[in-house]
Every structure is written in C-alpha cells, then in structure tokens.
Amino acid sequence: MTDVTMTINGRAVSGAVEGRTLLSTFLRETAGLTGTHIGCDTAQCGACTVHVNGASMKSCTVFAQEADGAEVTTIEGMANADGSLNTIQQAFQDHHGLQCGFCTPGMVMTAAALLKENPKPSETEVRDYLKGNLCRCTGYHNIVKAIMAASGQDVSAIAAE
Amino acid sequence: MYDFELTRPTSLADAIKALGEEDAQPLSGGQTLVPTLRQRLAMPSTLVSLTGIEELKGIKNEGGTLTIGGATCHADVARDGTYPALSELAGLIGDPHVRNRGTIGGSIANNDPSACYPAAALGSGATIVTNNREVAADDFFTGMFETALDEGEIVTGVKFPVPEKAAYVKFEQPASRFALVGVFVSKGADGVRVAVTGASEGGVFRWSEAEDALSSNFSPDALDGLSVPADGMIGDMHGSPAYRAHLVGVLTKRAVAKAG
Ligand code: FES
Ligand code: FES
Numbered sequence: 001m002t003d004v005t006m007t008i009n010g011r012a013v014s015g016a017v018e019g020r021t022l023l024s025t026f027l028r029e030t031a032g033l034t035g036t037h038i039g040c041d042t043a044q045c046g047a048c049t050v051h052v053n054g055a056s057m058k059s060c061t062v063f064a065q066e067a068d069g070a071e072v073t074t075i076e077g078m079a080n081a082d083g084s085l086n087t088i089q090q091a092f093q094d095h096h097g098l099q100c101g102f103c104t105p106g107m108v109m110t111a112a113a114l115l116k117e118n119p120k121p122s123e124t125e126v127r128d129y130l131k132g133n134l135c136r137c138t139g140y141h142n143i144v145k146a147i148m149a150a151s152g153q154d155v156s157a158i159a160a161e
Numbered sequence: 162m163y164d165f166e167l168t169r170p171t172s173l174a175d176a177i178k179a180l181g182e183e184d185a186q187p188l189s190g191g192q193t194l195v196p197t198l199r200q201r202l203a204m205p206s207t208l209v210s211l212t213g214i215e216e217l218k219g220i221k222n223e224g225g226t227l228t229i230g231g232a233t234c235h236a237d238v239a240r241d242g243t244y245p246a247l248s249e250l251a252g253l254i255g256d257p258h259v260r261n262r263g264t265i266g267g268s269i270a271n272n273d274p275s276a277c278y279p280a281a282a283l284g285s286g287a288t289i290v291t292n293n294r295e296v297a298a299d300d301f302f303t304g305m306f307e308t309a310l311d312e313g314e315i316v317t318g319v320k321f322p323v324p325e326k327a328a329y330v331k332f333e334q335p336a337s338r339f340a341l342v343g344v345f346v347s348k349g350a351d352g353v354r355v356a357v358t359g360a361s362e363g364g365v366f367r368w369s370e371a372e373d374a375l376s377s378n379f380s381p382d383a384l385d386g387l388s389v390p391a392d393g394m395i396g397d398m399h400g401s402p403a404y405r406a407h408l409v410g411v412l413t414k415r416a417v418a419k420a421g
Contacts, residue, residue, distance in 0.1 A: 002167075019167035019208065020198075042196040046258060055236070055261040061195040062262065063188075065167050066210055113257065131338065132256025 004068040008033065009077030017064040023057075024048045026064035027074055035075035035105050039134070046133030049106035050074045056113035058132070075105035078112065088112055088150040095155065097146030099137035106133050111147045120151050123158055162198045166207045173216055173317065177292050179209045180313040187211055187315050189232060189267030192259050217266070217317055225323050228290075231266025231316045238265060246327035246420070247285070250277050250345070253331060255338045266316035272364055274305045274395065275339035277331060279365040282319060284345030284356030285327065290318040305364045324349030326379070328420035330412045332359075334399050341400055342408040346416040348379055355413055360394050360405045371413050381414040 001016040008031050015030035027036045027050065039047035041060050048059045051073040078086050085093065088111050098104045107130070114121060114129045121129070126144050135143060141158070149155045167188075170176040179185060186205035188194055189212065197203050211217060217232035222243050229238060239252030239260060254260055254268075254277055268278040269289060282289065282298040289301045291314050301309045310316070327347035334341040340359035347354050353375040355368045374383040389409045394402035 019165045020162045022195075042199050043192060043259070044196075046256070049258055056258050057262050058258045060199075061191050063167055063191070063195075063208075063210070065169055066212060068169070110257070129257055132258045 002065055004064055006067050006070050006072050008072045009074060015064075019063070019065065021064040022060055023050070023052070023062040023064050023067050023072070024059040026067070027059060027072070030064075033074050033076050037102055037105055039102065039106075044134065045103070046106040046110065047103050049109040049133065051109060051113065054116075056110055073109075075108055078108060088115070088147070091146040091150035092143070095142050095146040095149055097138065097143045103133060103135040103137075107135065107143055111150065114147065115151055120153060121147070123148065163201060163204045165205050167210060168207060169210045169213045171213050171215070173214055173292060176209055176211060176214060176315070177313065179207065180315070182207055185209055185313075187270075189270070190234060190263040191267075192255065192263040193267070193271055193273070211266070211315065212264075222323075227321045227323055228318055229265050229321070230318050231269075231290075232264050233266075235260035235263050235265070244285075244321055244323045244327070246329050246345070246347070247281050247321060250281050250329040250331075253277070253329075253333075259338075265319055269301075269319060270308060270310060270316045272302055272304075272306055272308050273339065274361065274364045275334070275337075275341070275343075275359040276365075277329070277340055277343055277358065280340075280343050280345040280356045280358035281321070281329065282356075283365050283367060284329075284354050285321050285324060285347050286349070286351055286354055287322070288320040289316055290320060291315060292317055295320075299367075302365050305362060307364070322349060322351075326420040328416045330416040330419060332408055332412060334359075342405050342412055344409065344412040344416045346375070346413065346420055348375070348420065352376055353379065355416075357389075357409050357413075360389075360409050362393050362395055368409065368413065375417065379417065379420075381418045384410065384414050384417070 005014040013031045037047040039045035043061045050059045145155045184206035188208040188210045218230045221228045235251040287298045289296045324347040329345045331340045331343035342359040345356045355371045358365045391402040391406040394405040396402040
C-alpha cells in the first residue's frame with residue numbers, strides 16, 4: 001500500500017492505496033464522494049468523468065497514485081457556495097437534461113470542461129464534445145439543449161422538445 | 162484487475178531502471194492499457210507510470226522539425242498547430258477525455274492497427290526516438306501491435322519533419338472512434354508519402370503505387386484506376402476486406418484533395 005494525498009473540491013484527502021486502485025475507486029470509497037458514477041469501468045461511458053488539474057478525464061482510467069498531489073474536481077464540487085445548483089446543473093433541470101441521472105455527473109463535468117474551453121459552442125460542437133459520454137435515457141437532445149442554455153444561448157430552435 | 166505494484170518515477174533514468182525488473186511494463190496515458198487490465202487481458206507485476214516525467218512532455222519546433230515528447234497528450238498536440246495536419250489528427254482521436262490523457266508515445270508503441278498516430282508518423286517520414294536510439298518510422302512499425310522496440314525500451318519522443326503539404330482523412334468507426342480506415346498523405350522535401358491505417362492485417366503501411374503516381378502529379382486524378390488488393394485487409398463486423406480496400410482508394414483521393 002502507498003499513501004496518496006490529493007485535493008478534492010478544495011479539501012485535502014489522504015489514504016493508503018494499492019497499485020491497482022483507480023481514481024474512481026479512491027473518490028467513491030476513500031473520499032466517500034459517490035457522485036462520480038462507474039458505468040462501464042472500461043473507458044467507454046464517461047459517467048466517471050472528473051477534472052484532474054483542470055482537464056477532464058475518465059477517472060476509471062487513472063490510477064489513484066497517478067493523481068497524488070493533484071487538484072481534483074468532482075460533481076460534488078460543482079454547486080454554488082450556498083448549495084444551490086450552478087448554471088449548468090440548473091440548465092439540466094430546466095431543460096430535462098436527465099432522466100435516470102446515471103450519466104448526469106459525467107455530463108455536467110464534461111459540459112463544464114467544454115464551456116471553459118469554448119464559452120459559446122455551436123450545437124455541433126456540443127454534440128462533438130459529448131462523444132465520450134453515453135446516455136441510455138434521454139436521446140441526448142435535451143442534454144445538448146441544457147448545455148447550450150447554460151452557455152447563455154437561445155435554445156428555442158434546438159432539436160426536439 | 163490483477164494486483165500489481167505501480168511506480169511513478171520522475172526521471173527517465175529511474176523509469177528505465179524500473180523497467181529492467183522482471184515483468185515490469187510501461188504505463189503511459191493508460192487509455193488502452195487500463196481497460197485491458199480491467200478485462201484481465203494483461204498481468205504485469207509492476208507498472209511503471211511515465212506521466213510524472215516532465216522531460217518526456219512538451220513540443221519543440223526547431224528548424225522545420227517538430228519534436229514531441231513521448232508523454233505529451235493528444236490535446237496538447239491538437240492545440241499546438243505548428244503542423245496543422247498532425248494537430249487535426251490529434252484533435253480527432255477518441256473523445257475529449259481520452260485526448261487529455263492518452264499520449265503519442267503510448268499510441269506509437271502500442272501500434273494498434275487502427276490507431277491514427279502510426280499513420281501520421283509513417284506518412285510524414287517521422288523518426289521515433291527511444292531511450293537509446295533513433296528509428297525511422299519505416300523501420301519501426303513491424304506488424305499489428307508490433308514495433309522495433311526491445312524489452313524495456315520506451316518511446317521518448319517523435320520527430321516530425323513538417324512537410325510542405327499534408328492531410329489526414331479518417332473514416333471513423335463510430336463506436337470505438339478508431340479509424341475504420343485512415344489515410345495520411347504528405348508532400349515534402351523527401352517526396353510524397355501515403356500511409357494507411359485501419360485497413361491491413363499487417364498494421365499501418367505505405368501505399369507505394371499511390372506514392373509513385375502522386376510524385377509526378379499531386380492531384381486526386383493521379384489515383385484514377387489505382388486500387389489496393391483486398392487480400393490481407395482486415396475483415397470484421399464493421400467492414401469486409403473488400404470494403405476496406407475500396408475505402409483506401411477513396412480516402413487517399415480525399416486526403417490529396419484536402420492537402421491541396
Ligand atoms: S466508468 Fe469510466 S468511462 Fe465508464
Ligand atoms: S439520464 Fe439515464 S443514462 Fe443519461
């Protein structure tokens with residue numbers, strides 16, 4: 001076992017891990033942050049997406065030891081300081097961007113990464129950026145709509161209601 | 162996943178030493194290797210993580226040659242833009258999360274028969290730099306998932322001569338995001354190169370008939386009537402050998418048109 005420490009949503013978290021302990025496991029089991037979901041565990045679905053030093057990554061493909069010393073942001077770090085939903089989260093609620101909600105933490109983290117890089121993406125750019133995130137419920141239209149709305153753009157003409 | 166030790170050296174010298182241990186295996190961005198371990202398809206006793214080694218990261222442009230450190234992620238290459246065709250190729254690999262983590266060295270060393278970077282390296286006449294030698298791309302890719310790398314040897318960088326014209330066209334397999342077929346063409350000081358990925362059972366290859374035709378006339382028309390044989394092409398649920406052979410011709414024309 002090796003000791004690792006990382007800053008998760010501004011809080012330092014330490015724990016002893018095996019070589020094979022994934023960042024996703026560390027977040028859920030050591031830090032107790034179960035908002036990061038594990039869908040496929042094989043780098044395909046994006047449900048486990050978090051930000052490591054500002055870059056979005058699938059936490060099921062990063063070992064906990066590789067994130068030693070890193071700044072990690074998870075879905076639990078997204079809400080406003082007063083606990084209310086942030087702009088992206090609120091837009092998902094307003095535009096029905098979720099149904100079962102399993103993919104949603106990954107979708108929100110991906111949307112945040114996109115809007116940081118590209119504050120006013122086109123619909124095509126949003127869809128392109130979501131390539132690594134699978135949703136089995138919504139058919140994606142309302143997710144795209146929510147992200148466009150969160151970027152402050154008019155969404156009345158986008159896809160199906 | 163089977164258990165293993167993970168070491169995280171911060172210098173190349175320490176990494177090479179750690180790789181000298183029995184059953185030690187290098188880990189770069191892990192976008193292929195970690196899922197492989199999850200499926201218990203590999204059982205190393207030690208993984209040597211290369212992503213903590215700063216000297217393996219970064220992009221340098223010197224006198225028309227772009228040198229990219231082995232542990233540089235795809236997103237950094239995509240953002241660079243010095244060699245536009247290469248940056249575009251890097252920006253189309255996988256998805257944004259994969260591009261933030263996957264590395265050029267990992268892709269080149271794995272030599273997946275459908276990966277994009279091997280086509281860029283072969284199609285640009287790049288040189289693969291390892292911890293103890295330099296190997297021309299022509300001699301590096303030796304077969305499907307096979308390279309000239311020796312045991313314990315790693316890709317520390319790739320040197321790309323930036324050509325006068327180049328373009329990559331990829332017919333994406335929508336589920337995996339790998340190339341069903343991808344073609345990289347370039348025209349530079351050393352002539353025309355056409356490298357094809359995703360198609361052959363032997364992995365990435367140069368299509369020499371197309372190179373000859375394009376050398377005298379770098380235009381899509383020069384390829385009229387040329388085709389690669391379906392024999393030896395990959396056949397799977399996504400495409401037959403004949404379909405892939407056909408795509409090679411079509412995509413090469415498109416790549417030449419795009420290179421201008
Ligand atoms: S759980 Fe990580 S990509 Fe699906
Ligand atoms: S809302 Fe159910 S998987 Fe996306």
